Amino acid sequence: MPLLAGVAILVVLAFMFGGRNALADQILLWQRGLQNLMAGHVRDIKTGVPWASWALIGAAFAYGFVHAAGPGHGKALMGGAAMGSRAGARKLSLIALAASLGQGIWAIVLVYGGLGLALITARQMTGAADAYLMPLSYAMIGAVGLYLLWRGVRSWPQKSAEPHHHHHDDDCACGHRHGPSRADVDGLDNWRGIAALIGAIAVRPCTGAIMLLVICWQIGLIVTGFWAIMAMAFGTALVTIIAANAGVLVRENALAWTSRFHYAGRVVFPALQIIAGVAIILAAGAVLARLLA
Amino acid sequence: MLRTPARALAIIFALSGTATAHPHEFYEGGADFLFDENGHLAAVRIVWVYDEFTTLYVLSENGLDPTQSPQGDGLDRILATQVGWTAAEWEGDAYLRDDSGKNVALGDPVHPLATVHEGQLVVIFERQLAAPIDMAAGPVELLIYDPSFYAQYTINKRPRIEGRDDCTAEIVNFRMTPEAALKLSDLMALTIDEMPDDPNVGAEFAERLVLKCD
Numbered sequence: 001m002p003l004l005a006g007v008a009i010l011v012v013l014a015f016m017f018g019g020r021n022a023l024a025d026q027i028l029l030w031q032r033g034l035q036n037l038m039a040g041h042v043r044d045i046k047t048g049v050p051w052a053s054w055a056l057i058g059a060a061f062a063y064g065f066v067h068a069a070g071p072g073h074g075k076a077l078m079g080g081a082a083m084g085s086r087a088g089a090r091k092l093s094l095i096a097l098a099a100s101l102g103q104g105i106w107a108i109v110l111v112y113g114g115l116g117l118a119l120i121t122a123r124q125m126t127g128a129a130d131a132y133l134m135p136l137s138y139a140m141i142g143a144v145g146l147y148l149l150w151r152g153v154r155s156w157p158q159k160s161a162e163p164h165h166h167h168h169d170d171d172c173a174c175g176h177r178h179g180p181s182r183a184d185v186d187g188l189d190n191w192r193g194i195a196a197l198i199g200a201i202a203v204r205p206c207t208g209a210i211m212l213l214v215i216c217w218q219i220g221l222i223v224t225g226f227w228a229i230m231a232m233a234f235g236t237a238l239v240t241i242i243a244a245n246a247g248v249l250v251r252e253n254a255l256a257w258t259s260r261f262h263y264a265g266r267v268v269f270p271a272l273q274i275i276a277g278v279a280i281i282l283a284a285g286a287v288l289a290r291l292l293a
Numbered sequence: 294m295l296r297t298p299a300r301a302l303a304i305i306f307a308l309s310g311t312a313t314a315h316p317h318e319f320y321e322g323g324a325d326f327l328f329d330e331n332g333h334l335a336a337v338r339i340v341w342v343y344d345e346f347t348t349l350y351v352l353s354e355n356g357l358d359p360t361q362s363p364q365g366d367g368l369d370r371i372l373a374t375q376v377g378w379t380a381a382e383w384e385g386d387a388y389l390r391d392d393s394g395k396n397v398a399l400g401d402p403v404h405p406l407a408t409v410h411e412g413q414l415v416v417i418f419e420r421q422l423a424a425p426i427d428m429a430a431g432p433v434e435l436l437i438y439d440p441s442f443y444a445q446y447t448i449n450k451r452p453r454i455e456g457r458d459d460c461t462a463e464i465v466n467f468r469m470t471p472e473a474a475l476k477l478s479d480l481m482a483l484t485i486d487e488m489p490d491d492p493n494v495g496a497e498f499a500e501r502l503v504l505k506c507d
Contacts, residue, residue, distance in 0.1 A: 025469050025477055032319055032344065036412075039345035043412060046360050207317055211350050218353035 027066065031208075034063040038212060038228075045221060053224045060212065060228040064100075064235025067208060077144065078240045080276035081197050082247025084148040086269075089248045095194055096240035102202030103209075104233030108226055110205060111213035140200040142281055147193060149277030156274075157266040201240070208232070316445035316480075319344035322415075323448040323464070324387070324435055326504050328456030333425035334504070337399065337435060339387055340450055341375075341416045348414040351375070362409040376402040376418050386439045386446065389422065392431030398423035428460065428506035435502040442480055442495035452502050460506040467498050 037059045044052035078099070082092050209229050216225025251272060258268040322340035329335035343351065352359045355370045363371045378385070379401045389397045402418040409415070426433055437446045452462035469477075476497060 025474050028316070028477065028481065035346035036344060039349045040412060042349055043360050046358070211346065215349050215353045215359075218356065219359060 027069065030066045031063070034059055034066060035208065038063060042215060042219070042221065045224065046219065053221075053227075056224060057228050057231045061231040061235040063208060064232035065238055066235075067206060067232075068236035068239035077197070077201060079243040079247040080148070081144065082244045083251045084152070084273040084276035085193070086251075089245050092244040092248060093241045095197060096244045097237045099198045099201035100233045100237035100240055101230070102198055103205055103236070104229045106202050107205030107209045107213060108229055111210055112217060112222065112226075115214070115217050140196060140203060144193075144196050144200050145277045145281035147196065147277070148273045149281065152270040152273030152277055156270045206232075206236075316439075316442050318347045318444040320347075320444055320446045321449050322446075323450035323452055324437070324502055325453040325455065326435075326460070326462060326502075327419065328454070328460075329425055330456075331425070331427075332457055333427050334422060334433065335425045335456075336419050336421045337387065337389065338417065338419045338453075339385070339402075341414075342410075342450075343414040343416070345412045348409065348412060351414055352409070363407060368407060371407045371414070371416075372405050375407065375414075375416050376405040378402070380420070385420065386437060386444065387420065388436040388438075390434045390436065391426055392433060397426060397433075428457075428504075432503055432505040435504070436496070436499045437501070438495045438499035440493045440495045442498060445498065446500050448500040448502065452504075454504075457506065460504060462502050462504045465501040465503060467500055473497060 038056060041052050041056035041059055045056065078092070078096050081087075081095075085092075087095070209232055212232075213225050213229060216222060216228070251269075254268050254272065321342040321344075324340065325338040326334060327336040327338060349359045351371065351374070352363065355363075355367065355374060357363050357367045357371070380399060385399065385402070387399060389399055391397055399420040399422060402420060405416065405418040407414065407416045437448060439446070448464050448466060452464065454460050454462060467473075476494070480494065
């Protein structure tokens with residue numbers, strides 16, 4: 001079990017710190033290849049090549065996956081949230097899916113809404129978004145981090161308080177329930193926590209998606225562009241779902257393993273929350289500080 | 294290049310939770326060296342071959358059919374957006390250094406051409422040297438890179454030398470090392486890549502042409 005936990009921790013750390021690795025150039029190469037593939041399919045649609053729309057949608061899905069698998073911190077947020085909450089794998093997977101789809105829909109609303117309804121140019125639209133969306137996004141991410149940190153600090157156990165009392169809640173499969181009650185620490189048991197997490201990820205559309213949408217809008221492939229972006233969102237969802245599940249794996253192993261030591265068993269969960277919270281705050285705060293500077 | 298619009302776009306939107314924002318545009322091509330009647334290096338001719346996705350973006354943003362080479366008005370719009378900048382506004386991702394390592398200023402783009410070849414926008418233009426270089430002093434070096442590394446360049450076109458036949462130009466491509474790959478990984482993870490910590494980080498990934506004359 002400790003071995004499994006260790007392996008899982010490594011996986012999550014790799015995800016959390018953006019997969020800093022020597023394969024970055026390889027990922028970049030794939031991404032570039034997929035971008036060009038998408039471009040080719042768009043041209044094929046214009047020249048009437050059969051099935052070109054489906055080919056574009058397929059390439060967009062692959063692009064979403066590769067893009068999300070590269071260095072970046074959307075996975076970090078999901079993995080961190082998984083470690084810092086007691087939400088189940090299924091719930092977190094659904095949140096990850098909702099966040100990615102929300103990201104795609106938000107991109108569509110921004111580009112099609114901005115270009116279509118508001119009748120403004122891409123340049124003006126992006127100028128406005130520049131001023132507001134980016135700081136907003138990082139402020140939201142920072143808020144998720146603060147929330148986790150606050151939950152962790154609040155549920156930190158007093159050393160003297162009932163050190164040997166075992167709870168055996170029916171809803172806890174592991175049977176070891178040292179520490180705060182479920183309601184106390186379940187950071188994602190209310191709609192606010194969930195909405196903050198989804199919002200923090202969804203509010204920041206990816207450059208590739210925006211560029212593809214601008215292209216599709218300009219050359220009259222509006223519906224195809226919509227489906228391509230949704231496919232791209234499913235591709236990124238796959239990666240964030242993996243990150244969420246890795247986070248759950250680490251959390252469950254850490255809880256199960258440390259539960260045999262009474263005090264450790266009681267602090268491990270708040271500690272995970274604090275670590276995840278601080279990491280997210282630091283990452284978001286650094287960006288925010290530079291944006292607002 | 295689509296500097297202003299696409300970069301603005303990227304700054305804003307590079308922030309996908311999953312974004313790998315730098316680099317986001319890819320250019321191939323290279324440069325030629327043009328000598329004057331005194332045998333001094335007087336100008337460089339820059340060739341940019343845009344990646345297909347960026348090409349599509351530039352063409353569609355200018356309201357052009359992405360399957361055709363731009364003509365007439367469309368061509369003018371492409372040239373205006375891609376080479377309508379001045380040297381005072383932007384260094385053009387090209388840096389010429391004489392044998393002492395000193396930068397030699399390049400002028401505004403002149404004699405621009407644009408066409409689309411096999412799905413890739415090709416833009417060619419010349420830049421005059423502020424002060425022509427007498428090559429007797431030693432080799433000069435032309436570095437091609439975007440300081441912010443938003444765009445990544447690859448020199449894959451053999452440099453031509455016009456006006457002298459006793460000179461050679463050698464391509465020195467950037468070689469990926471494990472250290473550089475880690476740096477690249479950091480840049481890709483940086484979602485505000487518009488402003489990497491090191492504003493000149495792109496120089497680490499520079500492509501070079503080394504020009505020597507006998």
